Amino acid sequence: QVQLIESGGGLVQAGGSLRLSCAASGRTFSSYTMGWFRQAPGKEREFVAGISWNAARTYYLDSVKGRFTISRDNAKNTVDLQMNNLKPEDTAVYYCAAKLSGYYNSAAGYDNWGQGTQVTVSS
Secondary structure (H helix, E strand, O other), X not given: OOOEEEEOXXXXXXXXXXXXXXXXXXXXXXXXXXXXXXXXXXXXXXXXXXXXXXXXXXEEOHXXXXXXXXXEEOOOOEEEEEEOOOOHXXXXXXXXXXXXXXXXXXXXXXXXXXXXXXXXXXX
């Protein structure tokens, strides 16, 4: 098990940027595939981005490609999501998640979750 704590959410105008950060506890962070999900009110949870254990491979939801960047620092036990050119439709609670097995580009198998951080983009 790994404990995850997100930070960095907030209110931003359309076109602006935010950087979400997820801090993980435990000495085996580098073994985990990490991901970011989001859930807007009344909508299903979306798999936004994923990154392999060694950061060699990344996945992005089509609607965020070219705007969002996922990265990780295994020495610091952190995974970040840089979000640029934000749009009102990006408004959601964003969750950091971790899994020990499974592909970086799959939403399946995540069994460790943070508490979520709210991102609100005004038009």
